Every structure is written in C-alpha cells, then in structure tokens.
Amino acid sequence: MEPRALDHPVRIGSVTLPGRLVAAPMAGVSDLPFRELARDHGAAMVCAEMVSAEALVRRSGKTHHLMRYEEGERPISMQLFGARPAAMAEAARILCDHGVDVVDINMGCPVRKIVKSGAGAALMREPAQAAAVVEAVVGASDRPVTVKMRAGWDAASMNAVAVARACEAAGAAAVCLHARTRGDGFGPTRRYALLGEVKAALSIPVIGNGGIDTPEIAVQLLTDYGCDAVMVGRAALGNPWIFAAIRAALRGDPPPVVTPEARRQALLRHLHRAVEVHGEHLAVRRMRKHLAWYLHGLRDAHRAKEAIQRLDSAADVVAAIEAYFDRLAAGREASVETAA
Template identity: 45%
Template structure:
C-alpha cells in the first residue's frame, strides 16, 4: 500500500472525502472514514466568524479521533484574520489546515474570498504565507481551474501557492463560472501536477472506482478526492480501498444499505441536537434509497422524517416493498 505525505501527515493513497458544507459534517466524515476514506476535510469555516467568537463557527471546528487525519478548512480574504483564525483553531488539533480558494457561492466569492482569490495571486500568496507562519501543521490550498473560461490560471496559481508555502494543492477541474455544470477538466489537474512538486489532489466528477483509477493514471495526481458521489454511498470508499488492498469487494445488499442509513442517523444524533440531526438526515435518507425500486414514492416520507423511530419504520416499510416486488 502506498502512502502520500502532506508535510508530516501520512495519507493512504486510496481516495479522500471532499469538504462539503451542509453535507460532510462530523457524522458524515466518521462514516466515510470508517468505510475507507483515507483523509477528511471539514466544511468551510469563516476566519472572520472565528475571530468574532461566533459559537456556531467554532462548533464546526471540533474533530473526533475517528475522522483523522482531518483538515479544518478556513476561508477569508484578509491575511490578518486568516492568521488569527489559525491561532483559534489550534486548540482543535487539526492535522492539516486547508485554505478555500475555490468556493463559487456569492456569500464567499462575492466578498473576495473562495474562488475570488484566484483573481489575486499576490493577496493569495500573502494569505498562504500568513497562515503558514502561524500554523504548526501543514497548510494546503484548494483551488479551481480558474475564474472563468478567459481566466484559466490554475497552473501558475498553484505554483505561486507552493512558493508561498502550501504543502499540497487540491484542484477541482472547473472554473468558478461553471459552478458544478459541464465536465471537470482532468488536463488542468495533469498540468498542475507537472508544475508543482508538492502533492496534488485531483478532484471533480469521480463517481466510481474506474473514475478514480483514471484520475490517478491520466493526471498523475497523488490523491483523488470525491464529493457528490459519496451521497448515500460510502461504499465508493470501501470499493476503492478494497481494490488497493487487493481484497474482494461486495456491493451492499438492501439490508446493508438501510442499516447504514440508520447507523448514519445514529452518528448524527450522537453529535447534534435531535431535531437538527433528524432534519439534516432527510436528504441523506433520500440519497440512500436513490436508484432502488420504489424510491421515488418514498422520497416524500424521507423529507418528512421527524424522529429516529420514523426512520426505522421507513426502512422496514421500504424492505417490505422490496419483498413484495421480488415476489411479483
């Protein structure tokens, strides 16, 4: 088994879980780590929010041992706030600090942070230097292909971030303008890999073991990062991990899928207030059922879950439906 080193942090060369605000919370990270994700990254955390002691923002920083190695990802566009945020999050002992330079949403990019930083290499370098100077752990950067089709600059930008002290670069092969449309460009990831000597994490549209292998082979990247294809599907990590470990992989049957849905909900309930955990579990429940017979007719029930018992009843009824269908 190969390992990749980001600074002093060893990461198994299988696949890593992408940061996803509103999705990849602690429960999600623990679950996917248990299924084989080799590294996890927190939801994006506002550096300013941390500096103004916002409790909700700090709550995003808590890391359990079961998620490690785990990065805390911060965003902002002022070097002083970013450096101060590093001091604050130190107490949560992140293994790595990741800087978000790829977020396209107006609340972030519209304020000069996230993907907007790709338009200002000098400021971005200053941010990386300021964060590296304060941080005791490796600092990485997550970027996109560029701002828009006229401003594709991931290669020069990544080289500048390495120069400023970044210990690894994640590249999502879409421009900010593309948001999540079109196809992620593997060529740009390959070009970035050629241009820098720190590890490169390839990201975008990896939805299967084959996609993951193609990403490794075509781009030469050091690690592959997976986001949306993990929705209701932590088995993607198990399959990739099994492949690299030379172990057989069996796709989950209905019982395993539904048991995992309930396990996921229990993890969430042990981490967040019940009403929030259950409310957030609704979309996950719908994702776990996606593609199975009768899933569409259960979607509304997923979106009205109001307790753990509701979820148990839903899985029982769904199993019953599958049984009846198989007898037809």
C-alpha cells in the same frame, strides 16, 4: 504498473495519509457522522465543512459546532474561507489549537456571497492576495497547510498552474485542484489535463478532484494525470461505498457488493450518529437529504423518500426506514406504496 502499487500512503507535510482517497469538504454535508462513514469505508483523510475565518475569530458558537471532530477521524482536515490574511492567520491558529491535522484554505467556493467578500474562488482572480493568505496561514500554523482551488475563475482565465506555484512558494504542503473553473460551477466539465499540468509544475502533492464518480476515473487521475491522491465529493452522497470501490480498484480487486441490508445499516447508523451529534430536531432535518441520497435508485423508493421528508421525530424516521427496507427485502414495496 502493478495494480497493488496504486494503493499506498501519501505524505502531506508532516502528516501521512494511510491511502490516496480523500473525502471532500461539503458545507451542510461533511459533518462528523458523514465523515465517520467515509473513513470507515476507505477514505484516508476526511475534510470538515468550510468555516468562516471571520466568524471563527469572533468565536461564533455555530462555527464551533462545525468544528466538532473525534480522535478516530484522524487525519482530519479543516477548511477556512476568508480573504483577509490577518483573520485567516488568527483562525488557522485556532484550528491548530483545536488539534486539527491539516489546515485547508478555500479558493474554490463559487457562492456569490463568498466571492463578493473576496474569498473562495475570488482568490483565483487575485494571485498576489491568494499567496498573501497562504503565507499568513502557513506562518500561523504548526500543521501542514493545503489549498483547495479551482482551474481558474472562468475559461478565459485558467491560471491554476500559476496560482498553485504561488501557493507552493508561500509554503503550502499540498494543493487540491477541483478541475473546473468557477464558471463551470458543478457541471459536467472536467478539465483533467490541467491536473497533469499542475502536477508537472509542483513538487508538493497534488490532489485531483471533480467528477470522480467511478473507480475508473479515480484510477485515471492517479495514473494518467499523476495525481498523488484523489478527492471525492458528490459521488459519496448516500454512498460511502464509493471509497471501498475505489480502493478495491487500486488493489486490482472487484468492487464490493452493496446489499440493501448494508444500505439500511449505514443509513440507520448515519441517522443515529446525527442525533447524537446535532440533537434530534436538527438531525432529522439534516438527514432528509441524506435519506434521499441513500435511497436513490432503489426500487420504489420515491414514495418512501417523500413520506420520510415529512417526519419530525427520529423514531418515526427509523420506523419508516425499517418498514421500507423490510418491504424491499420481501419484494412487496410496490404494492404497499401504492396503497399508502
């Protein structure tokens, strides 16, 4: 196949994604600033953090904060978790009124509190309930509905093909398969063969997810396993360039070079937008993990990361970032940090 043919739009129901890369929903991470960076570096669709259908129906203020998005992010997907079809349908109606492009249903979250309520990955154990949830959400939505699922509950019950079929029959416009069971957690297991099986069983698009941390793996999922699109999660933490690198690979181009200056600019932009979106207090706290991710692997970043974790004002964080990158550029960071 011509490499160029790999980079093309994908249709999910009535929505056209301009490319085949999706930025994964990640609670506590995939807020507006994170998504903007992902989008600008090549993600064709971004997904907001999961929202509790029950909380949304109760109109909880915190939930509405999670739902903030901007026009430039389109197409944007917002994800609901819940187990009650009626609440999920009502919440989907709210998301549609809110103007989202795609409504996504969480069938993969492994967190104990969520699965105990019958939501997230617990739905993989209850295919009839899963189908009822999809049917209710599809019935209430005027946007395409997608499902993000796992391979199954555990290695002994890998039923993704059956659940995906049930979701398609219930009206889902696409399925995203995180190629791990709930039991696999976020570990090294990658059950990619299952992606091919799900793809062969469905006529709606299949989005492959799980462990995509190089352009080569993304290309493999699109070519060898026939995925229509791929979704990247943790490899994008502090690294929006993963999307540009994958897109380059799809076009047959070499990956873009990420200079320390590009890293500095992206980090400062992320921080600046976080302050605008969340306010300084929350932004500085939310940014601590992002800072560590952006600096990961850079020369002598350890001390800088530690020092930044203790700062409380955005101005101090900016100054510390600038100072670190200045030292990095001057090749002096090691001695300065030893002295600190």
